[in-house]
Amino acid sequence: MNTYEIVKSISLKNILKKAVENKIVWIFSFSFLTAIAAQFTVPVKPVPFTLQTMAVLLSGAFLGAKRGAVSQLIYLSLGIVGLPVFAQTPEGALGFARLIGPTGGYLLAFPLAAFVAGYLIEINKSYSVVVSSMFIGALLIIFFGTLYLHIFFIKDFNEAVKAGAAIFSIWTVIKVFTAATIYFGTTKKNSRKS
Secondary structure: OOHHHHHHHOOHHHHHHHHHHOHHHHHHHHHHHHHHHHOOOEOOOOOOEOOHHHHHHHHHHHHOHHHHHHHHHHHHHHHHOOOOOOOOOOOOOOHHHHHHOOOHHHHHHHHHHHHHHHHHHHHOOOHHHHHHHHHHHHHHHHHHHHHHHHHHOOOOHHHHHHHHOHHHHHHHHHHHHHHHHHHHHHHHHHHHHO
């Protein structure tokens, strides 16, 4: 291999191409995307409004079931060790304390939601299935989050549903349709380039 071939093989374009093709890079990218989405927060008690759910659903859609779930496990791990990746909340807890706080049930459901949405989308990529899969993933997060709130914080089930589920109904619809639009916009653009 001559000098020109060596330089060509380590060019920025070649490095970027290899990075884009690397599945590990994509897994970490969605972990960081979830962390960034968490910073778009409306701090409401007991659970803030964030864009995290949208990133979770997109991780399942783009990466598939297993890799989507892994990206969310990495995200949780980053938060557990104390990195500021979780959404800002009124109580201000950091690290592992967030998992035992009011938002713990939602956070712990992220890997499952990414897995389920990703699994269903792997089976069928039609618009209705993608949107339905994303709704199922979002509802899993809301269900486990609300159940967690009820068991550990708000002992009244009706109040837990109001504070942990009903308040997110319109917001969930918006996030799911936005995530589906991003997914189809990106996949159609990439299929045209191929």
